[in-house]
Amino acid sequence: MEQHRLEKCNKLREMGLNPYVNSHIITSTIANILEKYSSSETELPESEEFSAAGRILAKREFGKTAFLTIRDRSGIIQVYIKKALLSEEEFEVYTLTDIGDFIGVKGTLFRTKTGELTIRAFHYRLLTKTLRDLPEKFHGLKDVETRYRQRYLDLIVNNDVKEVFIKRSQIIKEIRDFFTSCGFVEVETPMMHSLVGGAAAKPFITHHNALDMQLYLRIAPELYLKRLVVGGIERVFELNRNFRNEGVDTKHNPEFTMIEWYMAYADYHTLMDMIEELVTTISQKINNTLQIQFGDLNIDLQRPWARLTMAEAIEKYGNISQDEIADYEKAKAAAEKLHIQVDSSWGHGKIISEIFEITAEEKLINPAFIIDYPKEISPLSKSKESNPELTDRFELFIAGMELSNGFNELNDPVDQEERFQKQVDSRNAGDEEACMMDEDYIRALEYGLPPTAGAGMGIDRLVMLLTNQVSIRDVLLFPYMRSED
Incomplete structure (x- = not known):
């Protein structure tokens, strides 16, 4: 648990706000918004407000303004934050949020100078406060042990x-x-x-x-x-x-x-x-x-x-003719040449299957x-x-x-x-x-x-x-x- 995140969480409670809201209903996914308006040729509605919710993946702050990147199950979109557009409380809530937190925003759409579709937020709500930092600015979790043991983090x-x-x-x-x-x-x-x-x-x-x-x-x-x-x-x-x-x-x-x-x-x-x-x-x-x-x-x-008998596969991939494994003694001799330890309980068929595993199996691409x-x-x-x-x-x-x-x-x-x-x-x-x-x-x-x-x-x-x-x-x-x- 990161101390600075816990302190922000406590500050929200002191403000009378729940850092883990009971519910937040969304009317559309990020993908719905992108599908309809991502094309640069599509005219954006000037007054219609759109809502989105998701986890913050990135923050770029410029004084009293900022750009956030958020992701839900369907996609990623950029959010523009400006102090003058939010209530005083909402902007203070924004200052108490970190990368990894879940937020809900509502606002109009615009395109930045680089053409990126962006939500201009008029309403901002913290949905879930996270108490641990994401690894390496979300660029990827590389440690295999951690990836498998903490799959939730791997997926994030x-x-x-x-x-x-x-x-x-x-x-x-x-x-x-x-x-x-x-x-x-x-x-x-x-x-x-x-x-x-x-x-x-x-x-x-x-x-x-x-x-x-x-x-x-x-x-x-x-x-x-x-x-x-x-x-x-x-x-x-x-x-x-x-x-x-x-x-x-x-x-x-x-x-x-x-x-x-x-x-x-x-x-x-x-x-x-x-x-x-x-x-x-x-x-x-x-x-x-x-x-x-x-x-x-x-x-x-x-x-x-392809369809091959086991004996045909041994012949093709192991260069052992079918005659060389035709009976128990021949198959046993062929197995021992391959350094297979033949158990006394094995019959002819078991020996052939062991030879197949050694000579052919990994070559069947x-x-x-x-x-x-x-x-x-x-x-x-x-x-x-x-x-x-x-x-x-x-x-x-x-x-x-x-x-x-x-x-x-x-x-x-x-x-x-x-x-x-x-x-x-x-x-x-x-x-x-x-x-x-x-x-x-x-x-x-x-x-x-x-x-x-x-x-x-x-x-x-x-x-x-x-x-x-x-x-x-x-x-x-x-x-x-x-x-x-």
């Missing part, structure tokens, strides 16, 4: 940050509009689960006191959403938070936003086509282009996108679907009819990031129970990311899940991509931070 002084989050809101709206236009129903499913399932991840654990039971913050809504398809909601989606007890880096945050959707009588090829349409439609609407910049990368979103994942690492995916060791599954990579994961859903309850059991065995052997046995989900499958395809997409990573933010923290309003203590 870095307008481009606010634009990112406005775009994020627009992207989410476009996603919802896209799915509802395709006949999908949006739902909400539980955030706290009694079992861990739907993905491979370590959960956060909590406890329900009244029921005296352990619960897990959900790592994915998948098993609940597929229950709804069993129940007849054949096109369903949820856009909400997931929680995974994992590390924090430029691509990961323990709490993140995803959309998952399930579509009866469709397959994973249908979903890949849908994702191409979704992402290109949003990019065109938000950025007005399919050629986007992401850090130092130039990315072309033009359709169609333009959009690419990697398809036909090993069954071993796809416990909820339907096996390929042509090769039961593989599944009808894809993952989408752009800029070396995984953006989406989808597959034909396993709907054979006997097969699903066997795969759950393998996950249970892995969990008992120490794998904290393995799923638990979900007997109710097996029961749901026994009532019949029609041929269904489902997918998930990380909203935060999509926003990163479409707003050119290379860290996930820059698209989360309040990213996870260590305690200040």
